[in-house]
Amino acid sequence: MKKVFSLLSLALLPAVLAAPADEAQVVLGGNVHFQSGVFPVQDAVEGIIDKGKEKVHQWFEDRKQFIEQHGLTYELVQHPHFSDYKLRITEPKLCDPSVKQYSGYLDITDDKHLFFWFFESRTSPEDAPLVMWLNGGPGCSSSTGLLFELGPCSISGEGANTTHNPYSWNAHANMIFLDQPINVGYSYSEDGSTVNTSPVAGKDVYAFMELFLSRFPEYSTQPFHIAAESYGGTYAPNIANVIYTENKQLPPLPVPGLVKINLASVILGNGMTDNYIQMASIPDYLCEGPYPIYDDPNGAQCAALKSKVPTCQRLIKACHDFNSRLTCVPAALYCNSQLYGPIQQSGLNPYDARVKCDPQEDGPLCYRQMGWIETYLNDPEVKAALGVNPQRNFESCNMAVNQAFMLQGDSMHNTPLLMTEMINDGVRLLVYAGNADMMCNYIGNERWVEQLDSIFLDEFSTAETEQWVTMRSGKVAGTVRSAGARGSGAGNVTFVTVHDAGHMVPYDQPEAALDMITRWIMDIPLTLDFMELAAPVVPFGGI
Template identity: 65%
Template sequence: MTRALLLLPLLSVGIHAVPTVPGEVQTVLSDLAAYSNLAASVFGSVADGIEHLVHDALDGAKDFLGKEKVGIYEWAYGAGGQFVHQDGMTYELVAHPAFAEHSLRFTEPDICDSTVKQYSGYLDITDGKHLFFWFFEARNNPGEGPLILWLNGGPGCSSSTGLLFELGPCNIADEGKNTTYNEFGWNTHANIIFLDQPINVGYSYSDDGSTVNTSPVAGKDVYAFLELFLARFPKYASLPFHIAAESYGGTYAPNIASVIHQANKALATMGTRSPVPGDIRINLASVILANGLTNPLIQMASVPDYACEGPFAIFEPDGPQCQSLRSKVPTCERLIQSCYDYNSRFTCVPAALYCWSQLFGPLQQTGLNLYDVRKKCDKSKDGDLCYKEMTWIDTWMNTDANKRALGVNPDLKFQSCNMEVNQAFMFQGDGMHNSADLLPELVNDGIRLLVYAGNADAMCNFMGNERWVSQLDTEFHEEFLGAQSLPWVTEKSGQLAGAVRSAGGKGYTAGNVTFLNVYDAGHMVPYDQSEAALDMITRWLKDVPLSL
């Protein structure tokens, strides 16, 4: 990791003559801006004369650089003048007193959707871990819209899947040569961050062999990223913050939300006695789980029910395949319960190996796309994940020009999904833990929960998701059990898009605990039902009912 640039001793920063090399100009601007800020904080009003000299020098540099370099000038002075030059690129650098081993470096791209403000770059952790992010402002009223963190799952899959294939401002097109404008992008009314985590996923990387293989550790890294991001961009810090995560994100997101919530509670007890100045309370408003894996004990047991009795049944209900699947459930449940009871990789890994192989193996042999069982999967044409667009994403993200625009080393090879990361999590048994156990405290403290699932997804089916939500031990438990499923009709087109159950809010809000069954959609709901997905997220963020 390249450390934050140190402020030079007071007398060593002079008012330099403007150099003749633009790269040197940037360094001098950095020193001048840092010196001006330091002088103001240390000497107060005595620094006024020094500050005028600094302004004069900066104005001279601005004239020298020309109008095309005005952005560099403003950046250097306004942001405190901390820069890092790496891989032939220049980033702004952000540090935070609470995170001595973390820093944020970023640039401002102009691709995908040039109509909105963007930032992209890295959270650098210690000397080896680097998490990539890409931020887009809302198309409408960004200063008032909420802030969303979007995560894809895997584990090991890049959030570029959500960005370029599902809900981002642009869609991958032309076999990865171009992107097209997505009119149903979730940044229509929300500011949104796409984060590649943990390390070695997507554009994120490790340069010292560091790895992350559990969701609790990954959650702490994400929290550090959010603190640095909001410290640099405080105008987003007061906005309602929502974590939205898909697939294995159903495991990630409760862990991240729990870390944020515990940190917020600690800050509340410290008050003005906080030992670390600048700690930011993240305004966590809701957790959104999209076709997630959250409570495997309940969800794994639902696999035969979905495969044999679901809306797109794979096997005959009374056939031998269904009988065989159902016979595997008791052993799977016993192994997962041992994982829950002992919380050890020695109990959790056997549960993962048995349940995935014995319950999903027969489904995979059908040749169906388990992310959307309405479709066949030809991996020779559609790729390992059964969507040819996923291979297009790899092409686009591996284009040198796009990498440089995003502040990514062109030598870094992008993969949509890293199977080494996937296996590392698997052999820790991470995915067999009950992440749902982390949610009741959040819900009871006012953080809302939305769980949605496409009804054509066999990987994290809607039946299992609705069941674990029904068993969630919150103050809304009894109300949710008694709640009926109501029609969800989109506001713009009047489409019957699904069915919603909700508790809390007395029918005047979107609810405190809400489950949404999305019709005619697979694992990636925003891909299959773009307009409906935007309707869903818009109403949820505004906290208005999704039902009629």
Template identity: 50%
Template sequence: MRTTSLLLAASIPAALALPSFRFSADPTELAAQAFSSAQEWLGNAVQGARGEVEQYEEVMKAGVKAESVGMGGIEYLSVTHPAFPLHRLRVVEPNICDPNVKQLSGYLDISDEKHLFFWFESSRSSPKHDPLVLWLNGGPGCSSTTGLLFELGGCTIVDEGQNVTYNKDSWNSAANVLFLDQPVGVGYSYADSGEVNNSPAAAEDVYAFLILFISQFTEYAKQDFHIAGESYAGTYIPNIASVIYSNNLALQVAPTPGLPQLNFKSVMIGNGLTDPYHQFGSVPDWACEGDYAVYDPAGSECAALRGKVPRCQSLVSGCYRTKSRFACVPAALYCWSMFSELQELGLNMYDVRRKCDKSKDKDGPLCYKEMGWMETYLNKPEVKKQLGAPSDITFQSCNMQINQNFLLQGDGVHDTASLLPELVDAGLRVLIYSGEADMLVNYIGCSQVLDNLATTYSTEYATAQVKNFTTDGGDVSGWTKSAGKGAGNVAYVAFYNAGHMVPHDDPKAALTMFTRWIQNKPLA
């Protein structure tokens, strides 16, 4: 496989019952009685709410065991939960770049053999009230620390990896953000044995991590929860969403003391591979007729590219139907071969506005020299220790072995979009966004994912008006359409001046979109 395979219900408690008071004909006395009663009611309300929160946290903590443990010269907080006997959370508190926010990092240990790394940044605005957001990068095999240090985290990598600097457009301006290196083997994550090679299995590990996290850090347990990510996260996220939805349903039917439900509100997928049938089919449309077309629409290159689509889509249909790797692997190999000639153009396939020299001393194999900078920074012994990473782990921005493992299961050619309609109809909101300069997972195909998503909002979405997407400063940064109230139950945003990694390419516009979406305010 060539490098083009890398993609990148609330009730009022009894304490809040309104008090009664004796009416008086004297207006002054009546006002005094009303004021006194209001004070009494407010006091009861606050005490009742505080009691409910404390009771909820006590239930959440039931059975959760937290203790200090030392490993490899690092002192961790170790957290276990009886519902997940094979899992343990190890946590440290780093202080990198932004000392004004709470940071947590460490590992989810699975059966003492697999270890998932995470890094958490609390909100700069209102950590007690802002939502909790899980961010995932793609690959498969690429670290979500890319999102943190290169795109939307509180720190940005600089000085050839010797330092990091404050990012004023970080998404933790409006949310508490979790960055998770998954599946096992990605970034700082590591395995003694038993690496994961498919998205459904990886989703189960992610769910266990999330439950352990909110069981220990209960201050984030009742807040709205969203999942966001880009690239191959378009395959990860529907699988994770499906696991969360199924477990939440099971807990509603049979509540388990100490086992919380995630207050799951939405997913956000940026330039994500979610529906390969339509997305591979859109490659000639983008390359020959899109806003950043690279071929003459009447030329031989376009004719050849269009000629490959029927075979690709036929193979993908077989994969959708059988879900067998014997059908899915040939589909993946053939469909990705559509990019063979495109990658010879010397362009950055993630952002065709840029040239790409893949030599190590230039842009590097992924066309961004900052990927190498991150490896320099995250392999510093002092950084590893502060983040709770073992000294003998070598950080890689992208692990090509993981990429190959998923490819050889045909994982990336499954119809993960088919997991979404049931969730949307149950109330989960879905946002897909795209940078128009991305060649690998192009904006035309991404928009077709929603065009072909069969939900209760399909008719409304099909007839929805396309509107300008404008930042708070008045700049027109792209276009959007949606169906449903507020920001929408299904919504799409295209960014004119961005490629595969929208938060890096157009940070202000990306933050505007993110903030409006999690606050459920109209995107346009």
């Protein structure tokens, strides 16, 4: 099988050294004072931590703790409620030097390290919501979304540099890009640890958010949105479920050091979320969709493809019923091999049915820019600026992680069930999909949203499909169905079909993607036309 099709998707397939007190040379005791509480830290104002192969220098300055490791300096953030987690932070000036940035690692014990890169909003960061972006794979770095789709800069010059992205999602949002699970992108493990299921990610991301918001409380008062692409359609509901559950367990009175994360919405772009429904949509898309690969929807090829659906759904139902690797892995292996086969053999870009793909020229993921990103992020100067050990190697997608998830049948679980309670409780859901994507097609995405069990089920199932016109150009960008809007908001459950876009909507339709995300986080209906939106032009700035 060609390597190009071994990933189910770019975002589908389709952190740092903690210093135990007894290892430090104690000089003087003290506490670090943050706006949200007092955090007990190491007793050393200055000392050397013996980490075996290397010595880590630590000290205090302006009531902050710092460490120097492999020639790089980080601020070290600790939390009394998360003793196994620490945050290492540096302040790069890359990509978009005009906005405040932080990058570094969430360290889980001494062995697992998750990389993050944060950008403040270009507009009123003190009032802007906080958005976390996750790519999928599983095994693909969120830096691909940052540098290829929706970040403040776009990769260029075959990886030699970057250019300003006027359609970045940080136009009106504070943005976090997180590489998870471990061994994805710049993230790594030192003891051979691996993660092969989505539920494991939830706990780590929750801990990251608590440490990040405790250190930067200025971002904690605004709504928080989790946005994810492709296999992120499985990641994000798991992460959101952990955050929602932890929020409910907080006592009525504030707990010093603990932040209630203001989970406002889950945003899924061309996601893999409900494979029982989405796998069954593949023959419909390939045979009767806007970009069919077969000429005759009633021909032998389409009939053969449709004949695979009942077995696939029976296996997925067994996975749902028994929730076991023994039932979920057969479902994953059968459905992926039988229903994605025509896509693999079509010679087309699986993420954009409108164009052909030559792996020799376009790269293993059909986009040359993926290779450019690796070139850029493996530059020693870029690594140093981001707080990454110069010896670490960056890969856009890690196939070992991808296979590990596949061999757990992770994608076959009933992920929508994780969202029912939170949606009923007011957490909003936006699902969008480009209509040229074959991997996570828009037909299957709309169908699972239409059948999502929530208090909005009946309203959404009867909701009309309406046009979506962008505010800046007045262009018809796609269609919208929504429930819960009550005429004044963007909806509690909303589905958007994006015209002339593939798997990576912000790459194919940057203006439309920015229009969509900005209206969503501002709770402005996408169904309002250009003239109706003339009044609130000001808060949209320069979209």
